[in-house]
Amino acid sequence: xxxxxxxxxxxxxLIILLTGFFIYNTMLQEEGVPEGEEAPPAEQPxxxxxxxxxxxxxxxxxxxxYEVVIIWVTKDKTETSVVSLTLPDGSVENYTGExxxxxxxxxxxxxxxxxxxxxxxxxxxxxxxxxxxxEFVFRTAPDEIVPxxxxxxxxxxxxxxxxxxxxxxxxxxxxxxxxLGDLSYGGAKVSQWIKWFTIIEPLASKSPYMYAxxxxxxxxTGDLTDIKTYFEAPNDETNYGFIWSNVYFLTVDLGPxxxxxxxxxxxxxxxxxxxxxxxxxxxxxxxxxxxYPPYSSGKAHGSSPAAQPLIPLFDKYGVDLVLAGxxxxxxxxxPIRNDMVVSFNSTLYSGIEGTIYIxxxxxxxxxxxxxxxxxxxxxxxRAAEYSILVVSVDGGVMEVKAVNSQTGEIMDSFxxxxxxxxxxxxxxxSELDIQLNSTYNIMMLMLTVSLSIAIHxxxxxxxxxxxx
Ligand SMILES: [Fe+2]
Numbered sequence: 001x002x003x004x005x006x007x008x009x010x011x012x013x014l015i016i017l018l019t020g021f022f023i024y025n026t027m028l029q030e031e032g033v034p035e036g037e038e039a040p041p042a043e044q045p046x047x048x049x050x051x052x053x054x055x056x057x058x059x060x061x062x063x064x065x066y067e068v069v070i071i072w073v074t075k076d077k078t079e080t081s082v083v084s085l086t087l088p089d090g091s092v093e094n095y096t097g098e099x100x101x102x103x104x105x106x107x108x109x110x111x112x113x114x115x116x117x118x119x120x121x122x123x124x125x126x127x128x129x130x131x132x133x134x135e136f137v138f139r140t141a142p143d144e145i146v147p148x149x150x151x152x153x154x155x156x157x158x159x160x161x162x163x164x165x166x167x168x169x170x171x172x173x174x175x176x177x178x179x180l181g182d183l184s185y186g187g188a189k190v191s192q193w194i195k196w197f198t199i200i201e202p203l204a205s206k207s208p209y210m211y212a213x214x215x216x217x218x219x220x221t222g223d224l225t226d227i228k229t230y231f232e233a234p235n236d237e238t239n240y241g242f243i244w245s246n247v248y249f250l251t252v253d254l255g256p257x258x259x260x261x262x263x264x265x266x267x268x269x270x271x272x273x274x275x276x277x278x279x280x281x282x283x284x285x286x287x288x289x290x291x292y293p294p295y296s297s298g299k300a301h302g303s304s305p306a307a308q309p310l311i312p313l314f315d316k317y318g319v320d321l322v323l324a325g326x327x328x329x330x331x332x333x334x335p336i337r338n339d340m341v342v343s344f345n346s347t348l349y350s351g352i353e354g355t356i357y358i359x360x361x362x363x364x365x366x367x368x369x370x371x372x373x374x375x376x377x378x379x380x381x382r383a384a385e386y387s388i389l390v391v392s393v394d395g396g397v398m399e400v401k402a403v404n405s406q407t408g409e410i411m412d413s414f415x416x417x418x419x420x421x422x423x424x425x426x427x428x429x430s431e432l433d434i435q436l437n438s439t440y441n442i443m444m445l446m447l448t449v450s451l452s453i454a455i456h457x458x459x460x461x462x463x464x465x466x467x468x
Contacts, residue, residue: 050075051130055197057204064141065117069232078127081108086122103190117143136205147394153363154180154325161386162364164405180325181214181291213253214291246284248277254306258292274317289323295357298327299370325361328368331382333357362387
C-alpha cells in the first residue's frame with residue numbers, strides 16, 4: 001500500500017506536537033506549579049521549635065568530689081532535660097533533671113551525685129527525642145591532695161577580649177575557674193546573658209565555673225534572681241566556701257554598693273568559715289575571692305570601703321590570697337598584715353608572711369587605665385591589660401601568674417613556699433581520723449571528770465570520818 005507523502009508529514013508534525021505538550025505538562029505537574037499560580041510557601045522551620053542546648057556550664061552544690069550540676073538553656077520548651085553521662089566503664093547512663101522558664105527561655109538543670117572522685121566523665125545534654133548537644137567532658141575533684149591549677153578573672157562581658165580570656169584560661173587546663181564578679185553585664189537582657197554563656201562554654205562546660213557576686217549581678221531584678229536561676233552554687237549561692245585538694249576557697253557577696261561596709265552578720269559568717277578552714281588539718285591554703293578589692297590603687301574605684309571590715313579577719317586567720325575585680329586592670333600587693341607590708345620580696349615568699357591581694361579585673365570589660373600617683377607602698381605591680389590569673393598549687397608550693405590575654409605573655413608571677421608538703425592522704429581517712437580523735441577526746445574528758453568526782457568523794461569521806 002502506498003501512503004501519500006501529503007498524509008505522512010502532517011501526522012509526524014502532530015506526533016511531535018503532542019509529545020512536546022505531554023513532556024511540558026509532566027514537568028509542570030512534577031514542579032507542582034499550576035500554570036498562572038505561585039508556589040505555596042514552604043513550611044517554616046520556626047514551627048519546629050529551637051531546642052538547641054546553649055551555654056552549657058557546670059558547678060556543684062555540696063561536694064565537687066562526688067557531684068556535678070550541669071545547666072544549659074534552650075529557646076523553646078523541651079519534654080525532658082537529660083544529661084547522657086558516659087561512666088568510667090564506658091557505659092552510658094541518662095540523668096533527668098528539670099527546667100524552669102525564666103526571661104522567655106528554658107533553663108535546664110541536672111544534678112548528678114554519687115560520682116567517683118578525680119574521674120573524667122564525658123557527657124551530652126538535651127532532650128533525646130528532640131536534640132542533644134555535642135560531647136563535653138569534665139573531671140571531678142580529687143579526694144587526695146594532688147597538684148592542680150585554677151584560673152580567675154573578673155569583669156568580663158561579651159567583648160572579643162572576653163573570648164580571649166577564655167581561650168587563654170583553657171591553655172592552662174584549669175581544674176576549676178573563679179569568676180571575680182561582674183559576669184555578663186546583661187542585667188535583665190537575657191540575649192546578652194546567652195551570648196556570654198556561649199563565650200564561656202568551652203571553659204565552663206569543662207571546669208566548675210564558680211563566681212563571686214559583683215555589683216552588676218544586681219542589675220537585673222535587683223535581688224540576684226537572674227544569676228540564681230542561671231547558676232547553682234553552695235550555701236545561699238552568694239556566700240559560700242568549698243575545699244579543692246588542700247585549698248579552702250571562700251567567696252563573699254558585699255552587695256550592690258562598694259561603699260557600704262560589710263554587715264556585722266556577714267563579718268561573723270566569714271569569721272566562722274575562716275575558723276573552720278584554719279582548724280581543718282587538710283587545709284593548707286586559704287583563698288578568698290570577692291568582687292570589691294580591699295586594696296587597689298586604681299583611680300576608678302580604688303580600695304573598697306565595703307571590704308575593709310574583712311581585712312582584720314584575713315590577717316587573723318592567715319588568708320594567703322585575696323582575689324578581686326571591680327577595677328578593670330591588674331594589681332598585686334606585697335604581703336600585708338595589720339595594714340603594713342610584711343616583706344618587700346617580689347617573687348618568692350616563704351611561710352605565711354601576710355596576705356597578698358590581687359585585682360584581676362581585666363577579664364574583658366573596658367580597661368580602667370589610670371592609677372593613683374605616686375603608687376602606694378603596698379602596691380608591687382600594676383598594669384592596665386586584659387589578663388587572667390593562673391594559680392598552680394602543688395602541696396606546700398603555690399605559684400601565681402598573671403597572663404596577658406592578648407599576647408600570652410606572663411606579666412607578673414610569684415611563688416609562696418610553706419615548707420613541708422602536706423602528706424598525701426585521702427580525705428575519707430582524714431575525716432575518719434578527725435572523728436576518731438573527737439571520740440577519743442570525749443572519752444578522755446569523761447574519764448577525767450569521773451576520776452575527779454571519785455577523788456573528791458574519797459577526800460570528803462575521809463574528812464567526814466575524821467570529824468566523826
Ligand atoms: Fe564592678
